[in-house]
Amino acid sequence: MRSMRRTVNPLRLLLSVICIAVAILGFTTGHLADAKTYHKAYWVPVEHEIEQGLGSFLKRAFAEAESQQADLIVLHINTPGGEIGAADSIGQLIRQSPVHVVAYIDNQAFSAGTYIALNANEIVMTPGSSIGAATPIDLAGNAADVKLISGWSEKMAQAAALNGRNEEVARAMVEIDKEYPGLKGKGTVLSLGAERAKELGYADQVVSGKAELLSYLGVQADSLQTIEPTVGERVARVVTSPVVMSLLLIVGLVGIVVELFAPGFGVAGTISLCAFGLYFFGHYVAGFATWLHIALFVLGILLMIMEIFLPGGIVGAIGFISIVTGLIMAAYDTQQGLASLGIAVLVTVIVMLILIKKYGIKGLFSKFILGEVQRNEAGYVAPKDQRDLLNKNGVALTPLRPAGVVKIDGKRIDAVSAGGFIAAGSQIVVSQVEGTRVVVQEIDQKE
Structure with a gap:
């Protein structure tokens, strides 16, 4: 039997090498294209309770980031919740921003904080952190009325749908009196840990801390800029x-x-x-x-x-x-x-x-406060009792026609004559006092 020796064709070998190289290059290029490349990133804290003042700060922070042509904003969320009205405004701010927004949760994002996170483009959590428990409550700590819960549940569902998340999970975080099989029973609300959130699509990545987060995002720590609230x-x-x-x-x-x-x-x-x-x-x-x-x-x-x-x-x-x-x-x-x-x-x-x-x-x-009561039978209540002037003598300082001014005990007194004209300088006597009305008559000098 004659052995057959297969000769290697140099042209075929060259073509094979080229194909393999192209395939490797295409694979690498595709992965490079998928890699995150952010040139300017901002770190913005969302801490403590959610209220209108936080919304004002975030509005300034987003405006500053956009004016500096940032392409990434990391919201560091750690909040027990707060006003749903403020959260709604913040959610709208995030949705309308042209900058890519990442919600980073390393402790808790409950209630209004959950809604803010759901409006972000990505959610990244750390082990031990939680998200959910978004039922609105009143000042007494009780669940809000059915109308408010229903409206908030719908808002949560719509926010989840923005990035293709399961709307039922969002509703289960709000509605107490409804059972969601596989998620929660009736009478409770849903909250998720990091791993469970990732399983349900409510966390895009779980990282060990800030360093791994920046590595995941492809951001250098020294290039990250922080915007803090002013005093x-x-x-x-x-x-x-x-x-x-x-x-x-x-x-x-x-x-x-x-x-x-x-x-x-x-x-x-x-x-x-x-x-x-x-x-x-x-x-x-x-x-x-x-x-x-x-x-x-x-x-x-x-x-x-x-x-x-x-x-x-x-x-x-x-x-x-x-x-x-x-x-x-x-x-x-x-x-x-x-x-x-x-x-x-x-x-x-x-x-x-x-x-x-x-x-x-x-x-x-x-x-x-009106301290004196005025009665018709009592007449006008004078600011000063002048009854002590009765039967006192004095002198007319001005002519009385019939009103004028008299002088009694060295004091000027407004008075009226009992009848007729009394010339200035005439001697008078007080004949009657009615409230502020002092009536005088001229003393007959011939007596």
């Missing part, structure tokens, strides 16, 4: 909280009442001014209050002070309306402003009644 923005975040808003208004109004009971400017007045100053400063920095709102409040205070010297009620009423208008318009939400002011007024009225009961009507506060 004013930190104050605004505290002040725009509904609870703090109500407390500041209570302190401000109660301080005014206490100051009215205690003559002179003291501690109560100072505390009151500081409370109102913080209220307007926080809302001004947050972008809700304007100089018009502050001017209305100041004008109202001035009109209330004028009421002390110009009694009648009209000036004081206008001042009160001006104060209320300024406070409510400065709030981020009219309804919330009315609620906070209503609570403050109620507490102030209670304090005022306690002070009146204990000390009576005194100080500047008495200037706002």
